Amino acid sequence: MAAPRCAVLGLLLGLAASAAQAGEIEALAREAEAKAQAGQHVEAFNALRNALTTLNANAPLGFRKVTFVAKPPQGFGLYEPRPDAAFRRGEPLIVYTEPIGLAWRPEGERFNAQFTVDFELRSPKGEILTGQKEFGKFGFDSRERNLDVMAHLNINLTGAPAGDYVFAATFHDKVSGKQASFDLPFSIK
Numbered sequence: 085m086a087a088p089r090c091a092v093l094g095l096l097l098g099l100a101a102s103a104a105q106a107g108e109i110e111a112l113a114r115e116a117e118a119k120a121q122a123g124q125h126v127e128a129f130n131a132l133r134n135a136l137t138t139l140n141a142n143a144p145l146g147f148r149k150v151t152f153v154a155k156p157p158q159g160f161g162l163y164e165p166r167p168d169a170a171f172r173r174g175e176p177l178i179v180y181t182e183p184i185g186l187a188w189r190p191e192g193e194r195f196n197a198q199f200t201v202d203f204e205l206r207s208p209k210g211e212i213l214t215g216q217k218e219f220g221k222f223g224f225d226s227r228e229r230n231l232d233v234m235a236h237l238n239i240n241l242t243g244a245p246a247g248d249y250v251f252a253a254t255f256h257d258k259v260s261g262k263q264a265s266f267d268l269p270f271s272i273k
Contacts, residue, residue, distance in 0.1 A: 109135045137229050143185035145255060145262035152268060153180045153236070160232040169270040177239040177251060179268065187260035188229040197224045198258040201237060206250040208269070213249070246272050 112135035119128035156178060157163035163180045171177060188195040199222050204215035222235050237253065249272065254265040 145185040145264040148182040160234040179237040204252040
């Protein structure tokens with residue numbers, strides 16, 4: 085299967101962030117190293133987590149992983165990849181994603197993240213065959229700004245003829261207004 089086309093350049097440029105953010109991340113990493121050398125491993129872990137949370141908050145919305153899976157995932161990283169992107173007629177497409185760069189809104193002692201997903205089914209030449217705005221709606225409520233977030237989409241293409249297609253999805257972060265897209269080519273046999 086071809087790798088998904090994500091806005092890699094935009095993601096890399098966004099991760100470069102400003103000098104102030106890079107300095108904050110570097111300071112947290114140095115703090116973590118000092119705490120680890122002092123035997124304060126929980127504190128070192130928390131300092132590194134704070135560095136990752138800072139990086140995530142300032143990154144553009146993107147995807148750490150996007151792939152077709154054989155069955156619905158059981159959680160973050162708990163999925164069975166498909167051996168290929170060739171589906172039988174009537175077989176659902178199940179797409180596993182790990183978005184990064186989600187914004188978290190503080191709500192009292194908790195944090196909330198929300199995003200929606202639009203999808204399009206396209207021909208290999210880019211012609212839109214069908215689609216739906218806000219096909220998926222996801223919300224997370226946590227005491228932490230979670231870094232390990234996953235979402236999966238389940239699409240039934242009943243009646244679609246055999247051929248080559250492209251599944252295109254756009255994620256819309258409802259907290260920050262950021263968005264990111266990917267394309268996954270597949271075929272129906």
